[in-house]
Amino acid sequence: MPFFFYSFAAIAVIGAICLICFRNPVNSAISMVASFLGLAALFIGLNAYFVGIIQILVYAGAIMVLFLFIIMLLDLKAVERRQRSNPLFLIGGTVIPLIFIIQLCIILPQVPNQASEPLALKEAAGDFYDKDRKPDEQSEIYQSLENGSLPDVHLVGLTMFGHKDDNATIKTPGYNFPLQIIGVLLLVATVGVVALSLKKKDPLPENSEH
Amino acid sequence: MDAVFIIVSALKVFGFTFLVILPLVAYSTYAERRVCAIIQDRVGPNRVGLPATLLGFKKDLKFFGLVQPLADGLKGLFKEDLTPAHVRKAFYWMAPAFTAAPAFITLCVIPFGSAVTLFGHEIQMVIADIGVGPLFIFAIASLSVYGITLAGWASNSKYPFLGGVRSCAQMISYEISLGLSLIPILLFFGKLNLTDIVTHQATNGWLLLPLWNENGTVIHEGYWQSSGYQWLLLLPMGISFFVFTTSIFAETNRMPFDLPECETELVGGYHTEYSSMKFALFFMGEYAAMIVGSALIVTIFFGGWSLGFGLDTALLQTGDGDWKWYAGFIHLGAFLGKTIAFILFFIWVRWTVPRFRYDQLMKLGWVVFFELALFNIFLAALIIAAPHIGILNTLLFGFPSLTIIAALMFFITKANEEKRRIKIT
Numbered sequence: 001m002p003f004f005f006y007s008f009a010a011i012a013v014i015g016a017i018c019l020i021c022f023r024n025p026v027n028s029a030i031s032m033v034a035s036f037l038g039l040a041a042l043f044i045g046l047n048a049y050f051v052g053i054i055q056i057l058v059y060a061g062a063i064m065v066l067f068l069f070i071i072m073l074l075d076l077k078a079v080e081r082r083q084r085s086n087p088l089f090l091i092g093g094t095v096i097p098l099i100f101i102i103q104l105c106i107i108l109p110q111v112p113n114q115a116s117e118p119l120a121l122k123e124a125a126g127d128f129y130d131k132d133r134k135p136d137e138q139s140e141i142y143q144s145l146e147n148g149s150l151p152d153v154h155l156v157g158l159t160m161f162g163h164k165d166d167n168a169t170i171k172t173p174g175y176n177f178p179l180q181i182i183g184v185l186l187l188v189a190t191v192g193v194v195a196l197s198l199k200k201k202d203p204l205p206e207n208s209e210h
Numbered sequence: 211m212d213a214v215f216i217i218v219s220a221l222k223v224f225g226f227t228f229l230v231i232l233p234l235v236a237y238s239t240y241a242e243r244r245v246c247a248i249i250q251d252r253v254g255p256n257r258v259g260l261p262a263t264l265l266g267f268k269k270d271l272k273f274f275g276l277v278q279p280l281a282d283g284l285k286g287l288f289k290e291d292l293t294p295a296h297v298r299k300a301f302y303w304m305a306p307a308f309t310a311a312p313a314f315i316t317l318c319v320i321p322f323g324s325a326v327t328l329f330g331h332e333i334q335m336v337i338a339d340i341g342v343g344p345l346f347i348f349a350i351a352s353l354s355v356y357g358i359t360l361a362g363w364a365s366n367s368k369y370p371f372l373g374g375v376r377s378c379a380q381m382i383s384y385e386i387s388l389g390l391s392l393i394p395i396l397l398f399f400g401k402l403n404l405t406d407i408v409t410h411q412a413t414n415g416w417l418l419l420p421l422w423n424e425n426g427t428v429i430h431e432g433y434w435q436s437s438g439y440q441w442l443l444l445l446p447m448g449i450s451f452f453v454f455t456t457s458i459f460a461e462t463n464r465m466p467f468d469l470p471e472c473e474t475e476l477v478g479g480y481h482t483e484y485s486s487m488k489f490a491l492f493f494m495g496e497y498a499a500m501i502v503g504s505a506l507i508v509t510i511f512f513g514g515w516s517l518g519f520g521l522d523t524a525l526l527q528t529g530d531g532d533w534k535w536y537a538g539f540i541h542l543g544a545f546l547g548k549t550i551a552f553i554l555f556f557i558w559v560r561w562t563v564p565r566f567r568y569d570q571l572m573k574l575g576w577v578v579f580f581e582l583a584l585f586n587i588f589l590a591a592l593i594i595a596a597p598h599i600g601i602l603n604t605l606l607f608g609f610p611s612l613t614i615i616a617a618l619m620f621f622i623t624k625a626n627e628e629k630r631r632i633k634i635t
Contacts, residue, residue, distance in 0.1 A: 026301070026360075026363065030301075030356070030360075033353075033356070049340055049341055049342045049346075050341075050342055050345070053342050053345045053346055053349045054345075054349075056349040056350070056352075056353070057345065057348055057349040057352060060349075060352075060353060061348075061349055061352030061353055061355070061385075062352065062382065062385070065352070065355050065356070065359070065378060065382060066382070068356070068359060068360075068378075069359070069375070069378050069379075072359070072363045072371075072374075072375070073375075140400060140401060144341070149341065151341065152341065153341055153342060153401075153402050154401075
């Protein structure tokens with residue numbers, strides 16, 4: 001449905017523009033949330049429910065709440081009265097987007113302007129058919145492809161953790177190890193942040209200045 | 211997209227929102243006041259009925275005060291809508307809608323019943339049958355933090371702000387245990403579609419009360435003998451249920467955890483500066499969130515719309531496994547019955563359990579529930595994996611490593627606590 005695509009794309013773009021145009025940081029944060037919601041809707045429009053929902057859950061629901069939390073605890077008056085910034089920033093801020101716009105203008109004419117065909121889900125189901133199993137014991141992916149819905153959650157899992165079944169036609173290498181490494185990396189970063197924030201408190205006991 | 215689909219969807223949205231949920235919201239406020247009155251040995255609102263004396267009758271018809279919610283709503287609409295001069299106008303006006311809207315949106319993935327066949331069309335009793343049900347609910351429900359936080363901030367006064375900040379911290383903390391406590395269940399079902407989860411429970415027994423099985427026999431022999439150790443799963447599922455239900459209490463800012471609107475400390479919390487219908491919208495949002503929470507608990511742990519005891523297959527299915535045309539309505543009744551039971555449970559808890567202190571609340575969320583839910587995931591995964599890796603491996607490697615993980619978590623927590631106690635004294 002092009003109507004939904006254009007309306008949600010408009011929400012995403014307008015939100016992004018408002019994000020940089022508003023003086024008040026709270027307004028900016030809320031327009032960023034609107035932009036994320038538009039993006040999530042675009043993902044859902046592409047049948048990628050999982051990615052869209054995670055977009056809302058992680059970015060709009062968790063990260064931006066923390067942003068807002070911190071912005072609200074700051075003194076906003078000082079930020080709103082901020083003076084004009086360096087003209088160099090202005091030049092940089094116009095040149096870099098200009099390069100991107102030129103890139104877009106070069107790429108867009110090369111894309112064929114036609115409506116995409118609906119996904120051939122039933123044909124794809126054949127690749128997940130397991131000959132050794134009974135028809136009603138086939139995998140979740142096969143069954144929902146047969147029913148005409150895209151099992152995007154299970155496909156994400158399949159891509160992530162690979163496929164061990166020897167009988168299935170499609171096999172993916174799986175990214176289990178990189179995924180675990182990234183998880184450990186994030187954990188290390190979190191522990192590091194906590195350690196850094198704790199260190200400053202130690203030398204001075206509280207209320208020593210008063 | 212055909213016209214029938216659009217019309218049916220619009221009817222479902224209208225029907226479920228205005229004919230099912232909004233009356234439920236109104237009457238849960240009534241139930242709250244009546245139950246509270248019973249617990250405190252009072253009468254409660256029992257007067258508002260039809261004013262028959264206006265028509266010349268001797269007595270008004272009281273109906274146990276059942277018209278009270280209507281009177282409350284009218285009062286909210288006709289009261290003066292005061293906007294204080296010191297507030298940040300735009301956000302002050304938006305905040306009540308931000309609170310109320312997400313709670314109603316989440317309803318669209320909850321299956322209210324099986325299918326109804328009308329005029330040759332089979333109609334699923336769920337507005338949007340999507341494959342990421344519980345995640346969708348968490349995602350949209352997490353947006354309701356904005357309403358409360360912005361209300362506190364936009365009111366531009368100290369107590370509402372404290373309430374808003376408190377609620378923000380509380381909801382973020384409990385979202386974690388809420389999400390983690392659901393993972394064992396998703397491991398067990400292997401899918402995220404709420405309709406499929408309920409259908410599975412209708413044939414194989416409810417998750418927490420698996421007293422019957424596919425044949426409708428109570429305590430089916432195979433259940434205890436099967437190599438799947440299915441009955442062992444009751445332990446992690448029970449823990450999940452406990453953590454999940456308590457976290458729902460915290461997420462909806464209900465009583466043992468209603469710190470954001472703690473009257474004794476914060477005057478009225480984040481809605482101190484609000485009056486008339488804007489205040490009522492916060493109220494409605496809170497109750498709608500409670501209803502969604504109980505509906506979710508019922509859907510996941512107590513079989514959603516299924517009647518249980520094998521009655522679904524015996525009474526409501528035709529020979530070839532399809533639902534009879536009226537099955538959806540009976541299932542809707544069963545679902546609403548279970549949900550109302552849970553709403554009454556929520557109300558009961560509110561008037562029974564005293565309020566937590568704020569540090570106790572945070573400790574419960576981060577130290578107890580987070581660890582418990584994390585441990586629960588490992589436990590459920592081990593039990594599910596046991597038949598695949600063999601009993602010997604499970605006992606030799608699985609359980610020792612699980613014990614080590616649990617001990618580690620316990621000692622780290624304890625050590626942290628000791629350190630903190632020393633610092634304070």
